[in-house]
Amino acid sequence: MSAPVFSVHNLWKVFGPKAKADRVPGSDAADLTADQLRKNTGCTVAVRDVSFDVLAGEVFVVMGLSGSGKSTLVRCLTRLIEPTAGEIAIDGEDVRSMDRARLRDLRRHRASMVFQHFGLLPHRTVLDNVAYGLEIQGAGKAQRRARAAEMVEKVGLAGLEGRRPGQLSGGQQQRVGLARALAVDPEVLLFDEPFSALDPLIRRDMQEEVVRLHHDEGRTMVFITHDLGEALRIGDRIALMRDGRIVQCGTPEEIVGSPADDYVRDFVRDVPREQVLTVRRAMRPADAGEADAGPALAPSTLVSDAIEAVARTGGPARVVDGGRCLGVVDHERLLAVVAGLPLTGAAA
Ligand SMILES: Nc1ncnc2c1ncn2[C@@H]1O[C@H](COP(=O)(O)OP(=O)(O)OP(=O)(O)O)[C@@H](O)[C@H]1O
Secondary structure (H helix, E strand, C coil), rough: CCEEEEEEEEEEEEECHHHCCCCCCCCCCHCHHHHHHHHHHEEEEEEEEEEEEEEEEEEEEECCCCCCCCHHHHHHHHHCCCCCCEEEEEEEEEECCCCCCHHHHHHHHEEEEEECCCCCCCCHHHHHHHHHHHHCCCCHHHHHHHHHHHHHHHHCCCCCCCCEEEEHCCCHHHHHHHHHHCCCCCCEEEECCCCCCCHHHHHHHHHHHHHHHHHHCCEEEEEEEEEHHHHHCCCEEEEEEECCCCEECHHHHHHHCCCCCCHHHHHHCCCCCCCCCCCHHHHHHCCHHHHHCCCCEECCEHHHHHHHHHHHCCCCEEEEEECEEEEEHHHHHHHHHHHHHCCCCCCH
C-alpha cells in the first residue's frame, strides 16, 4: 500500500461565531439537529469528525449530495477554509501549524485546486493563462512558455495557444484550467466539481482525460463530485458524505457491492452492478474438476465481461491469478450480481 499524501484525523468545520463554533466539536451541541444548533448558537456543522487518508497515486473522490460538506472538507485540506478542530498532514507535515509562507507554498506547489469556474483571465491567451501559475511561482518567461506549451499539448489544445478564453467552448476552457493546474507540477490536484457546468458528452470526455492523465502520470488527485456515475468511473476510492460525515470510504466495488448502511444502499441502488463488480467478488469455490476446465478470467474482470464468456461457453469460467484458480463464476453467481442478491459462500 502506498504512503498517505494527506492524512486527516477527526476533522471538524463548524461555521458561525468563532467562540461558539470552537466549542461544538465533540460536545452535546454537536448532536443537536442542524436547525436546533443554528437557533441555539448560530452555528452550522459542515464537516463532522472526519478521518481518512489520501494515498499517493490514487484518485480519491469525495461524493455526496448538495450541502453534505464536500467543498468545505476539501478546502480545509489547504486551509482555504480554516478547520475548527482535528489534524491534517501532508507528507507527514502538520498543515494546521503552517505559517502564511508555508501555506502559500502548499497551495502553489504541492496541492493545486482546479475550480468549477475555471478562473481564467479573459484578456490573456490560452498559453499565458496556462503559464500564469508559473508566473506566480516566479519562473522565467522562456521556461514558463515552454512548460505551458507542453501542458497545452498534453490536454489536447495544441493549435489553440493564441486564443482567448472567450473564444473557447466550456470544455476547452476547462482543459485550460486543468493545464494551468498541471503546469506547476503539484504533488496533488484538487478538483472541486470541475465538470458540473459541462454538457454530458464533453463531461464524459473530460472524465476520460482525467483518467488518462492519471494513468500517464500517476498523480494523486482529490476529486469532488455529486455525480455517482462520475465517482464510479474515475475513483480508485470514494468517500461518500452525508451531513458532514463520511458514511463509507472504499473502492467503487466495495461501495456498490457492500454498502455500509441503508443510506449508501439507496444511493447506489440504480448502479448497474455488473459494470462495477468484478469476478473476484462474484466467484465461489471451484468444485472437483472445475479448476481445470472452462475459460480463464483475471480476478479484475468485470461481471459484465464474464457474462459474455460464460454465455458463450455455457459452463462456468475460472478466475485465475498467476496460474492459480481462485474460484469459479457460473450463471447463477453472475445473475445474482445483476439481480443484487447477496453473494453467499464467496471464494475469497
Ligand atoms: N461560509 C459558510 N457559512 C455558513 N455555512 C456554510 C458556509 N459554507 C458552507 N456552509 C454550510 O455547510 C454545509 C456544507 O456545505 P458545502 O458547500 O461544503 O457542501 P457541498 O457538499 O460542497 O455542497 P454542493 O455540492 O452544493 O457544493 C452546508 O450546510 C452549507 O450551507
